[in-house]
Amino acid sequence: MTFQDLIAKLTGYWADQGAVVAQPYDMEMGAGTMHPETFFRVLGKAPWKVVYVQPSRRPADGRYGENPNRLYKHHQLQLILKPSPQDIQDLYLESLAACGVDASQHDLRFEEDNWAAPTLGAWGVGWQVVLDGLEISQFTYFQQAGGIELAPISVEITYGLERLAMYLQDVDDVYDLTWTDGVDYRTVRLADEQQSSRYAFEEADAAALSRGFDEAIAEGSRLIDSGLVLPGYEQCLRASHLFNLLDSRGAVSVSDRPRRILAVRGLATAAAHRYLADQ
């Protein structure tokens, strides 16, 4: 199964379950959880089902395209179901079956793995799903987001697409993945990995990033106060990514770190509260 077939298969499967197929958010972020389709939709009472792919940037994981398993930018397929269906584990296993995983021949486990994102004021309990020793998904029942206790409880399932595809295609190097027939992952992505790693580790202008961070926090806070929750939250996303860049550049001093994390968390929490108040 090619990389793009895998995306189409999983997206189609969840679309058949009634999920909205959303698009990747057009801003840098570290994980699909930060997409407003997750961050805001898990708040409040309204039911929601959504699935989307989110390219996720982790500057510190950049390896100049030289490591077969680690990427500056990888792809997450993110699913939110609110409330969580009672047969969600079975639905999830069926989604793997749809991709060709025969559970009777593979060791599939739900191993405890709780999740917390301090910058989002969010945490949940759940598992990492392990397929023959390989962690292929994160399965989380959200308990809190934006510092707010959640009811109903949403389930979030995040598929690590590169990992799952490497497993299905039986390749040891991510760059050897077949994206589509005749085109490999290397052709599509390698230059991005090389250049982004160089940027993050060597070229990023720490002073400019730091100024950008402070501007984003100030702007975001002003926008949320004036009722523009989504544009305000976008500044939170921006600040979060700038923080990650600063970090990979080794430009976050230890005393600076908690201050910046608190600032991002403050914006996320304010956006969440305002969003709920406006519902």
Add this chain to the structure above:
Amino acid sequence: MSGRELLIEIGCEEIPADWVAGLAQGFETAVTEGLDRERLTAETIGSHSTARRLVVHGAGIPESQPDQVQEVLGPPWRVARDEGGGWSRAAAGFARRQGIEEPDFESRLQAVETPRGQYLGIRQVVPGRPAIRILPGILEDALRAVPLPKAMNWDASIGEKPFAFARPIRWIVALFGDEVIPFRIEVTGGTPVAAGNHSYGHRARTTVEEERPGAPFPVDSLGKLVEGLRSRYVLLDDEERKGHLLAAIRRCETAAGESAEVGTAADVHKDLVEVPGAVLGRFPDEFLSLPKEIRDTVLVHHQKFFPFPTSPSFIAVTNLPDDPEGHVRRGAERVVVARLRDARFFWDEDRKVSLAETRPRLAGVVFHQRLGTFREKADRMEELAAWIADAAGADAAAASQAAGLSKCDLTGNLVGEFASLQGLVGGLLLREEGLPETVWRAVYDHYRPGGLDGDLPRGPEGAAVSLADRADTLAGLFLAGEEPSGSGDPFALRRAALSLIRVLRDAPAEYPGPRSGWPSPEALLCRALDGYRPDDETRPVVCRKLADFVNDRLPHAFVGPSTPKGVVNAVLATRDWSHPVADTWQRIVDLAKAVGSGDYATLAAASRRVRRILAPEVQEEKGAGLDPALLTEPAEEELHAALERVEAEVLRCFAETRYFPAFQALATLSPAIATFFDDVLVMAEDPAVRANRLALLARLDALFSEVGDLSQIEASAS
């Protein structure tokens, strides 16, 4: 066996493996208590569990509660009769309120004795309720009483009240005999989870023909459940599951030609899987050049696989009994190779510069907000470790060098990736660099021991670094006002203190060198505190807090199977953190041995008696000193002679720190003491004789006090 069977199975999404046993036990206890509380006590009760189910089974449970006789009290008996001897208005009123009418008064109303006097009352029989009506409440209470390490909200409620649990509950079997117990958990926006008589086996496999894997199957008893699950790839019995797991591991070991390093992990692994299997995986020989500690971290901590001592292989436990196509093995091997390749990348990166060159980077790692960075900590430890090693007759230069480098691996790639390898990686890197064994091993070992148990550092230099690290942390965090309070101990200072005491306790016996060279906790911690340059006002305050903290922990480090509490307390009556720990420990061990072989009961009793006699008000009477000429009775002469002999012996042995013979000698005083108290009146009429006898006892007491407080010893025997 009369009565009915109770079968409860709580079907869950995967419960964390290391909670399973505790949750099942807690559930069984709660069900048992609920049954007892409702007078429905079971003749037998037991529990089983896997990651997906908690099962409680009871037998011999009565159909219904026994009837109960209840007393209802009315007015005091003295106002129950009127002047004519009939029932008073008060009595009649009470009776009618209880539904009793006139002709029945005489048969139903009676006098009841209470602690407050005699009252008018009635006895009525409350009929027991049928168990099936009570069991839903017992089940609810029991589910709510299961102790959860962390509760999860899943939109559930029982009887309108929110209900959190370990993970969502997806099915419930609840049978009382062949009757389903009416019980349900509501789920907001979903279907209620109602008790029934169907269970579920393995999700992906079944041996039952024409049955879809994971389909429900009916159960009517524990036996049917066990067999039904067995034919659907679930072994309910813990021991059976563990047995299968160990057998599967043995098969892999046979294939590998070597025993795997399993340890006690099988106990948790058996709860990660419902039907255990194991596959033997291999990785390329090239990774054997990676230090084994690093390989094992990848295999054990990340993958929960079992490594082998030498073979480039591992065992993966599976939730399938077999792997006919080899899918599981190949998948596991691929993950392991990817992880090992990552680890080797980090290992190679970390070796590109010497560890010493990375030391300035410690300036970027905060030790504590108010105490600066690890760079400063390393500087302080360097000085402290040299001082300890010097005193202990170890290689001070090596200890100092190791202490200075001990934290450098914190800034490296490997420790960033595998935090549990801290210390080990630094040691391994230094070994690679060709540094002397005393240095690299001291770095490697410096997080040892992890408390009262666990291995000590292998050499005295490692012990010096370990002590310097713990002492610096304790002194610093107490200075910063971070001492533990109640259950809060975020910096694990209690464990740090126990580790420190443990090293000081065992080091002199463990390592060569002068046995008396290791510092007391006081000397060590105060010197560590001085490394922070506290001001004159703060220093004594922090020292006092550290003293209390360490003294509180000393008994923990000493009480053991062969060193009972009474003996420990006897010695600690006169010993604290200001004394070398190993010496205190030696006294305790030897005293415990002497107590086991000599007559210490007499000594302990004598000690208490002497203390009483020498109460402060008579102290002044004992006069200037003992005058042998004034000893008149044979028993006091005998005690004096024995005391002269034993005192000399005890003091000589103590001077040579040979405590056991001293304590043995002390025990030989017992007969003389016993005779003395039998035959001699201490408080004699003649003031001079009396003063002399008190002086004799004071001398005895002084000798006892060399040992400690002997009166504590008997307390340990009782």
